[in-house]
Amino acid sequence: MALLFLSTPEREAVWRPIFEAAGERFIAGEDAVTDPDEVTHLMCWLPPQDLLRYPNLKVVIGAGAGVDHMPRMPEGVALVRTLAPGIDEMVRDWVVMATLMLHRDMPTYVQQARAGQWKGHAVPRARGTCVGIMGAGRIGALAARTLSDMQFDVVCWSRSGRAVAGAKVFAENGLDDFLAQADILVCLLPLTDETRGILDAALFAKLPRGASLVHAGRGAQLDMDALRQALDDGVLSSAMVDVTDPEPLPEDHWAWNDHRVFVTPHIAANTDHEEGARHALAVIRASRENAELPGKVDQDRGY
Ligand code: NDP
Numbered sequence: 001m002a003l004l005f006l007s008t009p010e011r012e013a014v015w016r017p018i019f020e021a022a023g024e025r026f027i028a029g030e031d032a033v034t035d036p037d038e039v040t041h042l043m044c045w046l047p048p049q050d051l052l053r054y055p056n057l058k059v060v061i062g063a064g065a066g067v068d069h070m071p072r073m074p075e076g077v078a079l080v081r082t083l084a085p086g087i088d089e090m091v092r093d094w095v096v097m098a099t100l101m102l103h104r105d106m107p108t109y110v111q112q113a114r115a116g117q118w119k120g121h122a123v124p125r126a127r128g129t130c131v132g133i134m135g136a137g138r139i140g141a142l143a144a145r146t147l148s149d150m151q152f153d154v155v156c157w158s159r160s161g162r163a164v165a166g167a168k169v170f171a172e173n174g175l176d177d178f179l180a181q182a183d184i185l186v187c188l189l190p191l192t193d194e195t196r197g198i199l200d201a202a203l204f205a206k207l208p209r210g211a212s213l214v215h216a217g218r219g220a221q222l223d224m225d226a227l228r229q230a231l232d233d234g235v236l237s238s239a240m241v242d243v244t245d246p247e248p249l250p251e252d253h254w255a256w257n258d259h260r261v262f263v264t265p266h267i268a269a270n271t272d273h274e275e276g277a278r279h280a281l282a283v284i285r286a287s288r289e290n291a292e293l294p295g296k297v298d299q300d301r302g303y
């Protein structure tokens with residue numbers, strides 16, 4: 001059993017000693033493979049074209065929380081995404097920051113500051129403001145708990161409508177009722193066939209007028225032209241987006257220069273190297289014991 005590691009030298013410097021200390025075989029780079037038969041696990045952001053070169057490959061471990069960029073795996077090869085508390089906490093922090101920035105009208109205050117204008121406006125309260133979170137998985141549920149502790153009213157929407165501490169939940173067919181309550185809409189959905197383009201004009205029209213958008217899912221979920229129109233029409237009042245399509249967002253894109261929109265360059269989280277390595281070890285141990293793989297992706301569902 002060996003892990004074929006296809007990632008950066010910085011990450012390798014952390015992973016290699018952890019694997020060596022655990023007594024696990026670690027091969028960095030395809031050029032270092034002398035016997036393809038020994039490769040049972042592969043870690044990468046994107047796998048090499050020819051996975052059939054490794055006849056005993058059992059699991060591909062994606063380097064991030066999202067796996068929407070991954071191809072379908074060959075028959076018999078499982079796909080696992082990285083589970084790391086650091087990813088969940090970092091995205092939660094970004095979502096809380098974005099929610100507060102829009103809730104406390106930073107678009108207006110940043111614009112006023114640029115003009116040297118000292119002018120206060122009514123101060124809104126968290127209590128009575130509803131944050132609607134699309135996607136109530138690891139990250140959505142964590143963000144929901146924190147925002148609820150901060151006294152926001154929190155509603156969540158997911159396929160299953162599974163319970164989330166501190167939040168009222170809506171299942172797939174409750175989308176319209178969910179949207180009708182969301183003063184601040186947060187998207188933390190994985191990118192799948194069902195969620196591609198979900199943040200569009202029709203969806204924005206179902207939100208309370210003047211709602212705000214916080215988007216940290218994937219760029220291809222958001223129709224940027226529809227966002228601009230919704231802002232111009234007063235359907236939305238502000239937005240903060242961490243993910244765009246394409247990435248990087250072109251230099252001349254309107255969103256960079258629109259005071260109602262904050263763009264960050266997909267930095268809500270990155271995977272802590274040590275947590276990633278420990279997760280990969282847990283995956284290898286689970287597959288050795290034929291146990292459930294932590295972070296196993298349902299490849300039919302897409303997440
Ligand atoms: P999870 O798989 O734990 O949660 C996904 C949630 O989305 C689940 O609640 C799931 O519902 C729900 N969902 C999926 N498809 C649908 C659908 N069609 N309709 C309604 N609900 C749906 O994922 P994570 O919380 O770990 O991560 C979510 C996403 O966040 C990642 O896929 C990635 O795209 C993004 N991300 C972004 C980062 C950044 O830096 N900007 C960093 C990390 C992640 P159910 O509970 O019923 O299964």
Ligand code: OXD
Pocket residue numbers: 063064065066067087269270271
């Ligand atoms: C991830 C990401 O999926 O960084 O981990 O977006």
